[in-house]
Amino acid sequence: MAISPLSAHSKVAAIISRTARSEVARTVPELLAWLHAHGYEVIVDPETAKYSNGEEEVARSQMSSRPLDLVVVLGGDGTLLSAARATAPIDVPLLGVNLGSLGFLTDVPLSSLFSMLDSIAQGRAAVEQRTLMQCELLRGEEILGSYLVFNDAVVNKTALARLNNYDLFVDKAFVSSYRADGMIVATPTGSTAYSLSAGGPVLMPTVDAFVITPVSPHSLTHRRWLCRIPPWLSFCCGATKK
Numbered sequence: 001m002a003i004s005p006l007s008a009h010s011k012v013a014a015i016i017s018r019t020a021r022s023e024v025a026r027t028v029p030e031l032l033a034w035l036h037a038h039g040y041e042v043i044v045d046p047e048t049a050k051y052s053n054g055e056e057e058v059a060r061s062q063m064s065s066r067p068l069d070l071v072v073v074l075g076g077d078g079t080l081l082s083a084a085r086a087t088a089p090i091d092v093p094l095l096g097v098n099l100g101s102l103g104f105l106t107d108v109p110l111s112s113l114f115s116m117l118d119s120i121a122q123g124r125a126a127v128e129q130r131t132l133m134q135c136e137l138l139r140g141e142e143i144l145g146s147y148l149v150f151n152d153a154v155v156n157k158t159a160l161a162r163l164n165n166y167d168l169f170v171d172k173a174f175v176s177s178y179r180a181d182g183m184i185v186a187t188p189t190g191s192t193a194y195s196l197s198a199g200g201p202v203l204m205p206t207v208d209a210f211v212i213t214p215v216s217p218h219s220l221t222h223r224r225w226l227c228r229i230p231p232w233l234s235f236c237c238g239a240t241k242k
Contacts, residue, residue, distance in 0.1 A: 014063055060082060064089040074099055150187065166214070178214045
């Protein structure tokens with residue numbers, strides 16, 4: 001789907017970056033100039049603030065409290081994952097600009113940043129939806145932790161070299177028991193991460209499913225399970241609509 005042409009109302013953009021990359025220092029001032037010229041108010045995370053010349057500084061954990069229209073992420077996949085966790089509650093499009101090495105998620109090269117921003121301004125940029133997963137850690141009826149997951153949730157062994165026993169249920173229906181070092185539940189995006197290293201399949205981001213992969217199971221025959229899940233996160237991707 002395409003982003004609608006930007007209206008004249010005041011818009012807010014956030015910049016999140018990995019300042020260990022030398023490209024950030026020269027890119028942030030140019031990016032700020034473009035955003036201001038196109039009617040955006042801008043907030044920045046603390047990592048970006050030292051290059052922003054006085055823009056409002058907001059902690060990443062507080063960014064979802066602001067009415068953001070766009071988040072520009074300068075860094076690698078790790079920076080984008082951090083931005084996704086911080087902004088997922090408001091479902092704002094993320095533009096991931098690759099300053100890292102692999103760049104599975106940050107697929108816009110730095111050389112294409114401003115042409116991509118121009119496409120967004122003209123309403124020609126495609127938005128790619130990515131699945132999220134809600135994970136809760138329970139002990140009896142008590143919820144010990146609740147997490148919004150973009151890549152994967154992992155139940156792992158302790159430092160002791162021993163196998164764990166896992167009973168797998170999907171929608172409260174028993175599936176199988178495993179003796180393994182761990183269990184991975186991955187979104188389609190996360191299927192290219194730890195799950196892939198553990199022998200799991202790669203899913204297209206648009207597949208309405210998640211992957212369950214045992215880690216080093218003590219079995220000659222085991223299966224990885226694909227299960228449907230619905231939530232979404234928006235990404236600005238490099239393709240444009242002609």
